[in-house]
Amino acid sequence: MALASTDEKNVALLTAAELLVERAAEILDANARDLAAAEADGMAASAVDRLRLTEARIDGMAGGLRQVAALPDPVGDVLDGTRRPNGLEIRRVRVPLGVVAVIYENRPNVTSDAAGICVKAGNAALLRGSGSALHSNRAVADVLRDGMVKAGLPADAVLLVDDVSHEAAVEVMQLTEYVDCLIPRGGHALIQSIRDNATVPVVIDGDGNCHVYVDERADPEVALRIAVNAKTSRTSVCNAAESLIVHEAMADAFLPRVAEALAAQGVELVGNDGARQRVPTMGAATDDDFGREYLDLKLSVAVVPSLDAAIDHVNRFGTGHTEAIVTTDLAHAQRFTNEVDAAVVIVNASTRFTDGERFGFGAEIGISTQKLHARGPMGLRELTTYKYVVWGDGQIVE
Amino acid sequence: MALASTDEKNVALLTAAELLVERAAEILDANARDLAAAEADGMAASAVDRLRLTEARIDGMAGGLRQVAALPDPVGDVLDGTRRPNGLEIRRVRVPLGVVAVIYENRPNVTSDAAGICVKAGNAALLRGSGSALHSNRAVADVLRDGMVKAGLPADAVLLVDDVSHEAAVEVMQLTEYVDCLIPRGGHALIQSIRDNATVPVVIDGDGNCHVYVDERADPEVALRIAVNAKTSRTSVCNAAESLIVHEAMADAFLPRVAEALAAQGVELVGNDGARQRVPTMGAATDDDFGREYLDLKLSVAVVPSLDAAIDHVNRFGTGHTEAIVTTDLAHAQRFTNEVDAAVVIVNASTRFTDGERFGFGAEIGISTQKLHARGPMGLRELTTYKYVVWGDGQIVE
Numbered sequence: 001m002a003l004a005s006t007d008e009k010n011v012a013l014l015t016a017a018e019l020l021v022e023r024a025a026e027i028l029d030a031n032a033r034d035l036a037a038a039e040a041d042g043m044a045a046s047a048v049d050r051l052r053l054t055e056a057r058i059d060g061m062a063g064g065l066r067q068v069a070a071l072p073d074p075v076g077d078v079l080d081g082t083r084r085p086n087g088l089e090i091r092r093v094r095v096p097l098g099v100v101a102v103i104y105e106n107r108p109n110v111t112s113d114a115a116g117i118c119v120k121a122g123n124a125a126l127l128r129g130s131g132s133a134l135h136s137n138r139a140v141a142d143v144l145r146d147g148m149v150k151a152g153l154p155a156d157a158v159l160l161v162d163d164v165s166h167e168a169a170v171e172v173m174q175l176t177e178y179v180d181c182l183i184p185r186g187g188h189a190l191i192q193s194i195r196d197n198a199t200v201p202v203v204i205d206g207d208g209n210c211h212v213y214v215d216e217r218a219d220p221e222v223a224l225r226i227a228v229n230a231k232t233s234r235t236s237v238c239n240a241a242e243s244l245i246v247h248e249a250m251a252d253a254f255l256p257r258v259a260e261a262l263a264a265q266g267v268e269l270v271g272n273d274g275a276r277q278r279v280p281t282m283g284a285a286t287d288d289d290f291g292r293e294y295l296d297l298k299l300s301v302a303v304v305p306s307l308d309a310a311i312d313h314v315n316r317f318g319t320g321h322t323e324a325i326v327t328t329d330l331a332h333a334q335r336f337t338n339e340v341d342a343a344v345v346i347v348n349a350s351t352r353f354t355d356g357e358r359f360g361f362g363a364e365i366g367i368s369t370q371k372l373h374a375r376g377p378m379g380l381r382e383l384t385t386y387k388y389v390v391w392g393d394g395q396i397v398e
Numbered sequence: 399m400a401l402a403s404t405d406e407k408n409v410a411l412l413t414a415a416e417l418l419v420e421r422a423a424e425i426l427d428a429n430a431r432d433l434a435a436a437e438a439d440g441m442a443a444s445a446v447d448r449l450r451l452t453e454a455r456i457d458g459m460a461g462g463l464r465q466v467a468a469l470p471d472p473v474g475d476v477l478d479g480t481r482r483p484n485g486l487e488i489r490r491v492r493v494p495l496g497v498v499a500v501i502y503e504n505r506p507n508v509t510s511d512a513a514g515i516c517v518k519a520g521n522a523a524l525l526r527g528s529g530s531a532l533h534s535n536r537a538v539a540d541v542l543r544d545g546m547v548k549a550g551l552p553a554d555a556v557l558l559v560d561d562v563s564h565e566a567a568v569e570v571m572q573l574t575e576y577v578d579c580l581i582p583r584g585g586h587a588l589i590q591s592i593r594d595n596a597t598v599p600v601v602i603d604g605d606g607n608c609h610v611y612v613d614e615r616a617d618p619e620v621a622l623r624i625a626v627n628a629k630t631s632r633t634s635v636c637n638a639a640e641s642l643i644v645h646e647a648m649a650d651a652f653l654p655r656v657a658e659a660l661a662a663q664g665v666e667l668v669g670n671d672g673a674r675q676r677v678p679t680m681g682a683a684t685d686d687d688f689g690r691e692y693l694d695l696k697l698s699v700a701v702v703p704s705l706d707a708a709i710d711h712v713n714r715f716g717t718g719h720t721e722a723i724v725t726t727d728l729a730h731a732q733r734f735t736n737e738v739d740a741a742v743v744i745v746n747a748s749t750r751f752t753d754g755e756r757f758g759f760g761a762e763i764g765i766s767t768q769k770l771h772a773r774g775p776m777g778l779r780e781l782t783t784y785k786y787v788v789w790g791d792g793q794i795v796e
Contacts, residue, residue: 003736003737082758084756088747088751098739180770181769181770195574195597201768202599203770219792225794226792226794229795233795333789337787338401339401341400342785343785344785344786344788345785345787347788347789348791349788349790349792349793349794350793350795353788353790353795358482358795359786360482360488371578371783372495372579372601372771372783373770373771375785375786376785376786386773387739387742387773387774388752388757388774389743390742390744390745390747391731391744391745391746391747392744392746393746393747394619394623394624394747395746395751396623396624396628396631396748396750397627397631397751
């Protein structure tokens, strides 16, 4: 796979996209079996919805593969290079990671999305979805494998683990001889299991307890727009705001307004004393609230006496995902971007922008909240590593 | 530490360098206590030598700190950036990793070397040396901490764990709330313990089972020089060659010559049938030999029928460290560099060049044999991560 040409990889992806549409009936059939079992098991309606494929969703998966095929191939890029005084020419060249394992939950479209981006970056994808989506995942993986073969590439570059036991997932986490990088996509239980069991290198796609800080020098109209957008435009995603921090100089005028706007969207607020003083209908927020990723129509609110206190709060309760400040003051913006420790720090825009598509990556396999290897949205580039290629003409060391 | 200016960090390092020399007597005194205990415990002479500090070695440590102080500060570099169609300006900015833990064995100079490079990259260093070097490490760490304080930086940015129990080491490996990156520097037992116990992100500085492949189109003089240099210039290091692979078209003429040259340096050879046919005095090599990092005056030798067989052998037995080909054939060199999976692939030069100093990094904290985050020699750059800094003017998502 590492030696596959850009053309071969693109043909595989475009062929798979065609086959997904052609064989949609077969995939929907497999999906119907998963849906029937899920409903019989009493799966929650929202989970059933994530499990459900439709012709439109299959078209979306095919479109995703076409989009990845259209992206530049990152493999072979020379990152930098030097010529040493002894004449050695040292180049750092981008190469695929190798085998990328993805453990994911429920949504069968991840089978196609993850495989597509892995393959484009020259990797083999080892996919382990959840039992509830097994028939759907198998049908989708079969199509992708056919695409690989039709392009002259190995079918096993897309390999679905179809043992859906917990033990098999743990085994994937410990394949140190084979797996170069494991990317988990799922909830707390999965991440905890990864932390407990994984011995292979991991990039954690973790929680997003994202804050919007409204500075004393914020434009209140901009702050209102951003706070409402960050909280309500989509609540179930990791880049949604979970906490609003307001400087006390802004609190009297701003908090009642934003509370009203959020309430109009059905958002429940809980706050600290300073916040409840300004909006008495608000419930009390505990530290647990401030540390919580609600993923729901709920928001914690803190009034703080200073920029320092805001930064401290964000660094204490944040999860290193995305933090935003709204301010017109340059020095405040600079202090916030320098001192807040997160993958993405945003000035005067919604936290919802932390996303591979919105960053212009063309495709995304997740958002890293760790510091090693990749931070923030991960696209094709983050699915590669590098090797040093050194050319000499007989040099030896002294 | 992440906000420390370049000047502050440099002052800390230069002050520590001065203090190391000033307080050499105190450090040598502490070292004498470690040496006495080591000798009483019957420690092997080579290990006692690694433990021993002298005025010259302390001068060397001070020189290392000065050298790191003179290097450009990587923090704040803008790696790349874009302006999105909606006007968002996205910049990827280099920032420190945070807390870098280093678990190391025996050599007390690592205390100073590791702390220096961590501090220059804006990190706090959590150092855990071995019990046998505890007094020496404490004396060196005290000096470094004084240097930090004199520069107005926190002493605890250089923190020595002085509980030398196995349990304390395991605790360091599991400080997921505090440690952003753990770099182990030591032998198999340490690496295995890391694999078994670490829950923090790790960069493995692993074995180097490095090969020199002499192609059918090699210049025999160049091949001879490189093979002898790679094996014998220093045997105890990870970038020394442990295995020599020779194309059968070269074997009749080349193998007896290289065997003689290596024997003159005291190197014991073991080989496969093809090698023993050409050099009958050679012992038989097992797969275990081909997989072994001898770190000694011993070399495994294989005669292979083709470049393909050579690449297969290297990828099968190599540890992803450094692999060299000697050839005058461009296509062969290109196939080797493309198809061999290692951190460093070298054409016509000694494997011994894989080293931060020789690569021009100015300082090195280890050589990564994993693919995630850093591969090959790790310098200041590899002790950093990045954050995305995004500037908007009120953008929200649709």
